Amino acid sequence: MNEPRARRGWRRRHLGTDAELATFRTLHTASLAAPALRAGLSQDSAAAAVPHLRALLDAPAIALTDTADVLAWDGEAYHHAEHVPAIVAATLERQGPRAFDRRDLRCTVRECEIRSAVSSPLVVEDRVVGALVAFDTFPGAGLARTAEEVARWVSGQLELAELDSSRTRLMEAEVRALRAQISPHFIFNSLGAIASFVRTDPERARELLLEFADFTRYSFRKHGEFTTLSEELRSIEQYLLLEQARFGDRLAVTLVVAPEVLPVVIPFLCVQPLVENAVRHGLEGQPEGGRIRISARDAGLDCVIEVDDDGAGEDPERIARVLAGDHENDSVGLGNVDARLRATYGEEYGLVVETARGAGTRVIVRVPKFAPGVLA
Amino acid sequence: MWPGAVAVALVVVATLAIGSLGLRLSRTTSDFMVASRTVPAFTNASAISGEYLSAASFLGVAGLLLTFGADMLWYPVGWTAGYLVMLALVSAPLRRSGAYTLPDFAEARLGSRRVRTICSVLVVAVGWLYLLPLFQGAGVMLGAALGLPTWIGPAGVASVVLVNVIGGGMRSITLVQAVQYWFKLTALLLPAAVLLAVWLGDGRPDTERLGRPDFPTDVLAWSNPLADGGAQGLYLTYALIAATFFGTMGLPHVVVRFYTNPDGRSARRSTLLVLALLGLFYLVPPVYGALGRVYAPELAASGESDLLVLLLPRIVVPGLGGDLLTGLVVAGAFAAFLSTSSGLAIAVAGVLGQDVTGRSWGGRRLGGVAAFRLGAVIAVVVPAAVALGEPSAGVATTVGLAFAVAASTFAPLLMLGIWWRRLTPTGAGAGLVVGGLGSGAAALTTLYLDGPAGWVGVLAARPALWSIPLATAVMMLVSLATQRTVPPGVRRFMVRLHTPEALDLDRG
Numbered sequence: 049m050n051e052p053r054a055r056r057g058w059r060r061r062h063l064g065t066d067a068e069l070a071t072f073r074t075l076h077t078a079s080l081a082a083p084a085l086r087a088g089l090s091q092d093s094a095a096a097a098v099p100h101l102r103a104l105l106d107a108p109a110i111a112l113t114d115t116a117d118v119l120a121w122d123g124e125a126y127h128h129a130e131h132v133p134a135i136v137a138a139t140l141e142r143q144g145p146r147a148f149d150r151r152d153l154r155c156t157v158r159e160c161e162i163r164s165a166v167s168s169p170l171v172v173e174d175r176v177v178g179a180l181v182a183f184d185t186f187p188g189a190g191l192a193r194t195a196e197e198v199a200r201w202v203s204g205q206l207e208l209a210e211l212d213s214s215r216t217r218l219m220e221a222e223v224r225a226l227r228a229q230i231s232p233h234f235i236f237n238s239l240g241a242i243a244s245f246v247r248t249d250p251e252r253a254r255e256l257l258l259e260f261a262d263f264t265r266y267s268f269r270k271h272g273e274f275t276t277l278s279e280e281l282r283s284i285e286q287y288l289l290l291e292q293a294r295f296g297d298r299l300a301v302t303l304v305v306a307p308e309v310l311p312v313v314i315p316f317l318c319v320q321p322l323v324e325n326a327v328r329h330g331l332e333g334q335p336e337g338g339r340i341r342i343s344a345r346d347a348g349l350d351c352v353i354e355v356d357d358d359g360a361g362e363d364p365e366r367i368a369r370v371l372a373g374d375h376e377n378d379s380v381g382l383g384n385v386d387a388r389l390r391a392t393y394g395e396e397y398g399l400v401v402e403t404a405r406g407a408g409t410r411v412i413v414r415v416p417k418f419a420p421g422v423l424a
Numbered sequence: 425m426w427p428g429a430v431a432v433a434l435v436v437v438a439t440l441a442i443g444s445l446g447l448r449l450s451r452t453t454s455d456f457m458v459a460s461r462t463v464p465a466f467t468n469a470s471a472i473s474g475e476y477l478s479a480a481s482f483l484g485v486a487g488l489l490l491t492f493g494a495d496m497l498w499y500p501v502g503w504t505a506g507y508l509v510m511l512a513l514v515s516a517p518l519r520r521s522g523a524y525t526l527p528d529f530a531e532a533r534l535g536s537r538r539v540r541t542i543c544s545v546l547v548v549a550v551g552w553l554y555l556l557p558l559f560q561g562a563g564v565m566l567g568a569a570l571g572l573p574t575w576i577g578p579a580g581v582a583s584v585v586l587v588n589v590i591g592g593g594m595r596s597i598t599l600v601q602a603v604q605y606w607f608k609l610t611a612l613l614l615p616a617a618v619l620l621a622v623w624l625g626d627g628r629p630d631t632e633r634l635g636r637p638d639f640p641t642d643v644l645a646w647s648n649p650l651a652d653g654g655a656q657g658l659y660l661t662y663a664l665i666a667a668t669f670f671g672t673m674g675l676p677h678v679v680v681r682f683y684t685n686p687d688g689r690s691a692r693r694s695t696l697l698v699l700a701l702l703g704l705f706y707l708v709p710p711v712y713g714a715l716g717r718v719y720a721p722e723l724a725a726s727g728e729s730d731l732l733v734l735l736l737p738r739i740v741v742p743g744l745g746g747d748l749l750t751g752l753v754v755a756g757a758f759a760a761f762l763s764t765s766s767g768l769a770i771a772v773a774g775v776l777g778q779d780v781t782g783r784s785w786g787g788r789r790l791g792g793v794a795a796f797r798l799g800a801v802i803a804v805v806v807p808a809a810v811a812l813g814e815p816s817a818g819v820a821t822t823v824g825l826a827f828a829v830a831a832s833t834f835a836p837l838l839m840l841g842i843w844w845r846r847l848t849p850t851g852a853g854a855g856l857v858v859g860g861l862g863s864g865a866a867a868l869t870t871l872y873l874d875g876p877a878g879w880v881g882v883l884a885a886r887p888a889l890w891s892i893p894l895a896t897a898v899m900m901l902v903s904l905a906t907q908r909t910v911p912p913g914v915r916r917f918m919v920r921l922h923t924p925e926a927l928d929l930d931r932g
Contacts, residue, residue: 278462278686307463308598311686313522346597348796349524349774417524417683420531423920424522 077103085205094120109183125162139167139179145196161185166192168199172206241294256293259286274424278310280319298337305344309351313424314415315388321381322355322411330357353413361407427751428569435758462686463598469697471598472681474605478764479561482757484820487729489713500706502668510673511695516688517842517921524683533841535911536849542856544779547676550830551772552807557822558765559811568731569754582808589769589800604763611756615737615749616711622740656882663886671827674834677767687925773800825867832859832891836899848910851903859895863887
């Protein structure tokens with residue numbers, strides 16, 4: 049008989065007072081429900097979360113709903129799920145918590161003791177996305193208050209989930225923006241250059257037009273987050289052919305490519321914007337023209353791609369700001385490529401830019417030959 | 425003496441020059457059509473063969489044939505047929521998986537860091553077990569060719585490999601390895617042709633006509649190579665076949681070469697060409713074996729059979745001609761040592777650099793290149809130190825054990841991973857551990873307990889025939905018991921592995 053008491057005494061000393069224990073239990077139960085809710089409101093996430101939410105509420109039965117019907121139910125008396133659509137409709141109508149009594153919850157099951165229910169809306173960004181419905185054997189203010197607080201906490205988790213998914217959507221939008229980023233200038237200039245050949249050299253004009261079509265097809269392609277280095281190089285070739293049609297001998301290009309790394313899988317459009325930057329900055333203010341060097345070499349488990357130009361260079365401070373996400377200038381491509389490389393391969397695979405005013409620019413991309421989930 | 429010394433010096437200088445001067449043989453051009461052309465299957469096949477043909481093939485096969493006769497033809501047959509198994513079951517799906525190394529494949533297929541770590545440990549184990557006989561063999565060879573004490577060999581080769589790997593070895597240059605194959609073939613074929621001409625000129629003597637009864641010329645023995653040694657002989661032969669047929673796909677330095685193929689189809693085509701190139705190469709060592717029985721049978725008795733290829737030209741062709749041929753053969757053998765051991769050292773150093781030296785130790789973390797270099801030092805120094813301490817157990821025998829370990833671990837992983845949807849991380853890990861411990865223990869028993877007598881010794885000397893089924897069974901049974909942990913997305917991954925590239929299909 050002494051044993052349990054002794055153990056309780058030990059617990060009390062080591063795990064804190066009753067109040068502390070209650071706080072711990074509540075927060076711990078809440079933290080168990082949190083991961084599921086952070087994935088957003090769906091049948092799966094609701095099913096994973098309801099047992100923990102019912103433990104928080106200490107109610108005989110609870111339900112999580114969307115704006116129409118039950119997503120997940122935990123506890124007894126599942127036959128009351130038939131009342132849930134009406135409860136949800138009433139909650140939506142009022143945009144706030146509501147209580148329901150035995151008249152709203154008529155049932156024919158003899159041993160059923162459910163006599164009341166409280167419903168609290170789940171609000172994400174001022175929009176009701178569902179409700180938390182708790183059932184009880186008798187009406188009481190206690191359950192109503194707790195249910196409202198728990199519903200508020202669930203809403204908070206769902207808002208965080210919304211934040212996560214909007215961050216992912218932002219990333220995707222950036223890729224799409226990059227795809228659509230073929231600048232209007234480039235289109236006008238290319239078409240202008242092609243037009244100038246139509247009469248003097250129709251054959252060349254035709255070839256350039258086909259290159260232009262291929263280039264835009266690659267850049268606008270719909271699916272696939274990744275591509276191979278050789279496909280990216282092909283698109284760069286088309287881009288450079290069009291630029292050379294415009295600049296003629298002013299633009300000299302050298303390629304040093306180790307054939308071993310051509311099959312390496314890279315994020316779609318992660319080198320082409322760097323070449324575009326190099327062309328723009330390499331030729332800027334250099335009437336006699338500029339030189340661009342693109343190299344790709346094998347470095348064991350990694351592949352290293354470098355894009356050099358001998359142009360005006362750039363203030364390293366400014367490049368650092370661009371890579372930190374500052375969109376104040378025209379080097380959007382650089383920051384975007386850097387962010388996508390980090391998101392794909394981890395922090396140590398960001399862009400490296402070597403530059404100084406008047407010393408040209410070298411941008412170094414390092415990608416691993418294999419990374420889980422990265423497949424063309 | 426001098427032709428060997430000159431040849432070794434030339435090979436060393438050439439290897440280091442290619443490695444460190446950064447002669448990448450990558451294309452400098454402003455022509456994109458040239459630059460973005462992937463490596464042709466034939467070049468790639470030559471490179472795979474060049475990296476694969478080690479001193480065990482160059483020297484060991486002829487020596488074994490001299491000593492033990494036609495039974496030993498199973499070595500070259502198995503080393504070639506390993507690519508047949510790869511062609512049929514592994515090469516294209518492995519390439520389509522996107523994996524660069526064997527641990528990469530485990531992670532891509534099973535999504536488990538733990539299985540990846542087990543694979544990394546096994547890559548290091550197989551690599552070291554393969555490097556050990558190469559360093560030992562190099563010691564014996566340099567001792568014979570240059571008249572140096574045996575210990576200089578392992579130390580010298582290890583230093584050259586280390587300098588090569590650290591200086592420029594991170595660049596795995598396909599063209600250099602491709603040239604290696606053709607150089608090795610020439611270095612073996614040309615002297616063999618001269619020796620054959622001399623033999624024809626001598627009136628095609630055979631062992632009986634020369635009055636040498638040490639080798640009975642029972643013609644039937646050639647057609648019935650399994651008969652020798654009763655049940656144990658039969659077991660040994662089949663175990664050798666199992667180890668070589670399935671071990672090839674688990675060699676870390678071979679697998680990385682397949683990444684250079686742009687897709688699964690070209691990977692398959694490269695494998696087919698490798699079969700042809702290896703078949704061509706392995707025609708030559710038996711010529712040395714057969715002529716060795718005629719002209720130099722005393723080498724078998726004196727235990728110098730591994731040196732047959734090096735010594736035979738001078739025995740048969742005296743004078744300057746023999747010296748030149750010897751120089752050529754020594755150069756070829758030394759190139760074989762260097763290319764295979766560099767490839768293995770790079771593979772081991774890559775794994776060590778990623779998973780051991782590249783981790784943070786006591787809060788400090790080495791950068792990529794520094795971690796790789798430290799990994800390279802460990803990768804080379806450990807087997808070299810062991811090679812210095814232990815006399816050679818026969819190059820081909822120890823290489824056979826390395827194949828057995830690879831066959832008992834990576835072969836089940838690759839074949840089940842590619843062809844069986846129900847493989848789970850737990851099952852794969854259990855199979856790898858059981859296969860690795862079983863075959864590894866057998867290898868250590870054979871190397872350090874001087875091969876116990878009777879069936880225990882036989883089972884330990886060639887573990888593959890029991891350890892491959894054991895590892896496979898463990899992998900399958902544990903997987904079946906843990907079906908709840910089948911990685912998600914396995915069906916999609918299987919579609920990716922097995923759908924030909926020509927099919928237009930959303931593989932995402």
